[in-house]
Amino acid sequence: DAKTTQPPSMDCAEGRAANLPCNHSTISGNEYVYWYRQIHSQGPQYIIHGLKNNETNEMASLIITEDRKSSTLILPHATLRDTAVYYCIVRVRYGGSQGNLIFGKGTKLSVKP
Amino acid sequence: DTGVSQDPRHKITKRGQNVTFRCDPISEHNRLYWYRQTLGQGPEFLTYFQNEAQLEKSRLLSDRFSAERPKGSFSTLEIQRTEQGDSAMYLCASRPNPGLGFTDTQYFGPGTRLTVL
Numbered sequence: 001d002a003k004t005t006q007p008p009s010m011d012c013a014e015g016r017a018a019n020l021p022c023n024h025s026t027i028s029g030n031e032y033v034y035w036y037r038q039i040h041s042q043g044p045q046y047i048i049h050g051l052k053n054n055e056t057n058e059m060a061s062l063i064i065t066e067d068r069k070s071s072t073l074i075l076p077h078a079t080l081r082d083t084a085v086y087y088c089i090v091r092v093r094y095g096g097s098q099g100n101l102i103f104g105k106g107t108k109l110s111v112k113p
Numbered sequence: 114d115t116g117v118s119q120d121p122r123h124k125i126t127k128r129g130q131n132v133t134f135r136c137d138p139i140s141e142h143n144r145l146y147w148y149r150q151t152l153g154q155g156p157e158f159l160t161y162f163q164n165e166a167q168l169e170k171s172r173l174l175s176d177r178f179s180a181e182r183p184k185g186s187f188s189t190l191e192i193q194r195t196e197q198g199d200s201a202m203y204l205c206a207s208r209p210n211p212g213l214g215f216t217d218t219q220y221f222g223p224g225t226r227l228t229v230l
Contacts, residue, residue, distance in 0.1 A: 041223075041224075042223055042224075043117070043204050043206070043221030043222050043223050043224050044156065044204075044206075044219075044221045045221065046218040046219065046220070049218075085155075087155055093217055099144065099146075099161070099208065099217060099219075100146055100148075100158040100161055100169070101146075101148075101156070101158070101206075101219060102158070103155025103156050103157070104155055105153070105154060105155055106155055
């Protein structure tokens with residue numbers, strides 16, 4: 001599975017959009033980009049995933065560059081409850097070592113009032 | 114609530130003692146994972162079950178660790194002769210068999226925090 005690079009921390013004002021970048025320059029053609037987040041003292045929570053098209057769900061939007069070497073997770077209106085560590089993971093969908101996730105250190109997002 | 118549950122949530126033990134953790138996955142999920150997370154790090158994969166079969170073990174899973182999933186339902190993770198380095202959060206996750214209509218999203222439990230004194 002490809003390696004990802006994320007900034008260790010970011011701040012965001014409550015109510016503003018939070019844009020979390022991720023670099024995955026060695027991503028393969030069959031690898032998807034997944035985002036999970038982990039709120040303090042809880043297990044990770046799935047947010048969104050995509051292959052090459054931009055994706056949106058009720059939690060967030062995922063923008064993937066045309067060359068697929070980087071992506072941005074967007075939380076359109078961040079709230080205090082979005083304070084968490086956000087993990088960007090690239091992997092083959094359904095496969096890759098029985099499907100286990102390989103986490104980096106992620107980005108600690110702090111949403112401030 | 115039909116999410117993944119783990120028991121206990123917290124465990125404090127003395128070095129050299131044995132501990133056992135339990136994970137109850139979402140009922141229709143046949144795939145189950147154990148991860149370990151130390152402070153400031155992302156979760157690290159330990160082992161994987163498909164139904165009752167343990168199909169993969171990380172090199173992190175030393176011979177003091179053993180995991181089981183009898184009958185393909187709940188799973189247990191046992192650590193024998195605990196060491197201070199075993200102090201961590203132990204996370205369990207489950208996901209359904211891939212197929213039409215299913216995603217490969219993993220659903221995590223709240224974890225068991227182990228402290229070895």
